[in-house]
Amino acid sequence: MAQEVRGVIAPGKNEPVRVETIVVPDPGPGEAVVKIQACGVCHTDLHYKQGGINDDFPFLLGHEAAGVVESVGAGVTDVAPGDFVILNWRAVCGQCRACLRGRPWYCFDTHNAKQKMTLKDGTELSPALGIGAFAEKTLVAAGQCTKVDPSVSPAVAGLLGCGVMAGIGAAINTGNVGRGDTVAVIGCGGVGDAAIAGSRLAGAAKIIAVDIDDRKLATAEKLGATHTVNSRNTDAVEAIRELTGGFGADVVIEAVGRPETYQQAFYARDLAGTVVLVGVPTPDMKLELPLIDVFGRGGSLKSSWYGDCLPSRDFPMLIDLHLQGRLDLGAFVSETIALDDIEAAFERMHHGDVLRSVVEF
Numbered sequence: 001m002a003q004e005v006r007g008v009i010a011p012g013k014n015e016p017v018r019v020e021t022i023v024v025p026d027p028g029p030g031e032a033v034v035k036i037q038a039c040g041v042c043h044t045d046l047h048y049k050q051g052g053i054n055d056d057f058p059f060l061l062g063h064e065a066a067g068v069v070e071s072v073g074a075g076v077t078d079v080a081p082g083d084f085v086i087l088n089w090r091a092v093c094g095q096c097r098a099c100l101r102g103r104p105w106y107c108f109d110t111h112n113a114k115q116k117m118t119l120k121d122g123t124e125l126s127p128a129l130g131i132g133a134f135a136e137k138t139l140v141a142a143g144q145c146t147k148v149d150p151s152v153s154p155a156v157a158g159l160l161g162c163g164v165m166a167g168i169g170a171a172i173n174t175g176n177v178g179r180g181d182t183v184a185v186i187g188c189g190g191v192g193d194a195a196i197a198g199s200r201l202a203g204a205a206k207i208i209a210v211d212i213d214d215r216k217l218a219t220a221e222k223l224g225a226t227h228t229v230n231s232r233n234t235d236a237v238e239a240i241r242e243l244t245g246g247f248g249a250d251v252v253i254e255a256v257g258r259p260e261t262y263q264q265a266f267y268a269r270d271l272a273g274t275v276v277l278v279g280v281p282t283p284d285m286k287l288e289l290p291l292i293d294v295f296g297r298g299g300s301l302k303s304s305w306y307g308d309c310l311p312s313r314d315f316p317m318l319i320d321l322h323l324q325g326r327l328d329l330g331a332f333v334s335e336t337i338a339l340d341d342i343e344a345a346f347e348r349m350h351h352g353d354v355l356r357s358v359v360e361f
């Protein structure tokens, strides 16, 4: 029997979001229905609302979520009703050329639930990132559910479902930050701060936080930045070089998604260093760099999708480290809000007032 729950939709381009009744079908083969306990508000949800991702309105927003599996469809063996899970937006297929080569974090054929959730009049909804978790319950592919230690707070756990995992993974998976490395992180929102926390976890010796907002730099220090640079009034490249013996950082993580900050990252790294682009640019942005510098500076220029994470490997490990007091995921939760406060939360996010607002159910 399909169920009716409350959920938040973006009805059309730039229209305010609103709470609606959502019809959630019973899980089919390979699917699961999850009772959502918490879901963070991410920039990507705002991008969906603004029509910046695609035009498949109406969207069922929300994708940084944790909850309890309520029911599973035929053939689902990895999770069972009652399991506490974090939802992920890259359920790996196991069959594509990346998966078959043993590199499932690059999976080129990730999947979501096949059935559609709808409004009461039958209008099909597009769930944000194939999740749609600003809803009391949602339908996902079972592979989008990763079991973790249920003693963690759902508000904290859900954050690993997107931005915080992207940031931590940009440092530890894509950037391969290791003991003694110098790291600079440009853009200290939720993603950049997570890259800072990840770098600390990995044993970086020096972690330089760069942002144009002093409030963000203060939070970055709490999460592990050893030095801060306000690039509104200082040259970021020079400042990072000065702090690294004149050479630049071993790993520079760009967590803004703009050509000018990418360029800073490119020149703020040491010879043979690594740049990681985790910020997401818009399709119109262009980058111009002297090719001789790309060659002459050596090293590697990488992009990081979802922190190159493998949920089954990374989510339980990071939750365990958090529970042991070695990774302060709680610091990312600025406030907990109700389902009908999302429009206001977008506004606070837009003004840089919060790292993460989290809807609790």
Ligand SMILES: NC(=O)c1ccc[n+]([C@@H]2O[C@H](COP(=O)([O-])OP(=O)(O)OC[C@H]3O[C@@H](n4cnc5c(N)ncnc54)[C@H](O)[C@@H]3O)[C@@H](O)[C@H]2O)c1
Pocket: 042, 043, 044, 162, 163, 166, 186, 187, 188, 189, 190, 191, 192, 210, 211, 212, 213, 216, 231, 255, 256, 257, 258, 261, 277, 278, 279, 280, 281, 304, 305, 306, 307, 352, 355
């Ligand atoms: N790669 C992925 O898988 C992935 C996943 C989630 C989010 N993201 C992307 O990561 C980026 C950051 O996300 P967020 O949630 O942290 O956003 P956010 O808005 O919370 O943070 C952005 C930060 O960048 C700072 N900033 C803006 N312009 C700057 C500049 N010129 N120089 C230095 N700092 C500047 C802002 O002050 C802010 O602190 C976004 O582009 C987002 O889409 C990527």
Ligand SMILES: [Zn+2]
Pocket: 092, 093, 094, 095, 096, 097, 098, 099, 100, 104, 107, 108, 109, 110
């Ligand atoms: Zn695959």
Ligand SMILES: [Zn+2]
Pocket: 042, 043, 044, 045, 063, 064, 162, 163
């Ligand atoms: Zn997100």
